[in-house]
Amino acid sequence: MTRKDVATDDGRWRAVIGNDTAADGRFIYAVRTTGIYCRPSCRSRPPRRGNVAYFDTPADAEAAGFRPCKRCRPAGGADPASGALVAACRVLEQAEREPALEELAGRVGLTPARLRRLFQARLGITPKGYAKALKARRLAQRLKAGAMVTEALYEAGYGAPSRAYEAVAQRLGMTPTVYAGGGQGESIRYAVVPCALGRLLVAVTERGLCAVALGAGDAEVAACLRARFPKAVLTEDRAGLAAMVRAVAARATVPRAGP
Incomplete structure (x- = not known):
């Protein structure tokens, strides 16, 4: 969701009835019949549209006589959804084995479906996709540190190297052996473009x-690749x-203000 999407009452209403986590921090809504204001992602019972008022900040809602929701805590403190997402990422980062989605969701107090939606809305990837990316990153780090390929595969959390080798090659863009050798014999095409960061x-x-690399100038990021x-x-x-650069650049946005 873009800022333009919530610039109108229609856009804000769609965010409220959709429990859109991407709209959190951009506005809050209040319900006249209850006297309570909430984040757009609040999972409380949907209000009638005619009873809803919108405010830019919690302070504006409180000045109008509304009190904060105890469920989504829009007035301050940690956003419950963000806290659960961070906790799930930490579990995946520290786990010796990848937990099942049901187990992961239970550990952070969410349903599996809710956790999957949260990952996709905030990170653009599923929990399983995040776990695979972590393994690929650990493997790349171990290969660069000089570990043998088979040893690095096991240490990064992969099973039998014979089964993991081809899948890993897709994630690295080359075989682990070639990656460890600094791209020996590989042809690499690259492009550098401006983005928000x-x-x-x-x-x-x-x-x-x-x-993928980010930096202050073209020479800096090209040197990183070399x-x-x-x-x-x-x-x-x-x-x-x-086309590929546009897709990657779309994810490289400045983090929005707010909880």
Whole structure:
């Protein structure tokens, strides 16, 4: 959801009835019949539209005589949904084995469906996808530290290397052996474009995405890529990677204000 989406009463109402977590921090709504104000994502019973008033901040709602909801706590303190999401990410980051969705949801006090929606709304990925990304990152770190490929696969949390090898290659954009060797013999295309956080570099091989980097300038992010893959052939291809770069840049947004 964009800021324009909640600039009108119609957009705000859609966010309220949809319990849209992306709208939290952009406005709050109050219910005249109860005297309570809430976050857009509050899971309380949906109000009648005619009884709803919108405010930019909790202070504005309280000045109008409304009191904060005890369920979603819009006046301050941690956003319950954000707290649960952070807790779930920490569980996945620290787990020796990937927990099932039901187990993960139970540990953070949400239903599996609610947790999946929260991940997709806030991070654009499922809990399983987040866990896979963590394993790929751990593997890349161990390979760069000089670990043997089989050892690195086990340490990163993969099962039998023979079954994991091809799947891992898709995530790294090359085989683990080539990755550990600095991209020896690999051809990598890359593009650098402006984004909300600075300069964004996206690099790919024939297998897929192999690197994303953010920095203050083109030279900085290009140097990052060369340092990661010193033995690969690097070719700038902004036109050929335009669609992929747009997709990645869309996720690289400045974090919104608010809880």
